[in-house]
Amino acid sequence: MVPVPLYQVKAEFFRVLGHPVRIRVLELLCEGPMSVRDLLADVGIEASSLSQQLAVLRRHGIVRAHREGSSVVYELAGPDVLDLMRAARRILTELAVGQRALLDDLREAP
Template sequence: MSVPLYRSKAEFFKTLGHPVRIRVLELLSEREHGVSEMLRDTGVEPAYLSQQLAVLRRADLVVARREGTAVYYALTSPQVAELLRTARLILTGVLAGRAEPPDDHRAPAPREESP
């Protein structure tokens, strides 16, 4: 029996639901990165980065290649970068909405009383 699409989507978003994994995907959205670069840019310990990269590999979101002793990572699909851009747009709108609610959500102006 196949897994319903909504469950697969939930698992996918769980995979994305970690700040270090999001940061790694953002870096890889720009270009391929070596592990040493990602360590510098994420500020996490090597073992921790390795764990997060393993999660992303299992989800087929990133692919690794070895060049000598260095390991480089890249996104498996440009659609991952597009998803991150879309998420940024959504969040920008949500956060902007918190600063000042749209006209139809503002409290009504106080009524002036008649003499």
């Protein structure tokens, strides 16, 4: 069996993250564990669609689930996921600041 190159494994990991609903779920879970009911209320999609997206995240080890009574509660699989989400926010903030500076320069140009 030929080993899969690390860059391909990383690409697959980021592909898993490349869905708006999954990102929104991760943002919500950054605040702490949440029940499926609460996630549904905040994400605003059909239960079956949310279930599919949660299954993808769970299958790839990004979130984990446990039962609390009759509810299923999801949480981030570990602190590295939280760090990744924070890093993405920092990177996007820096990009936005750079774009704003460019926009300001363009507005000031003759």
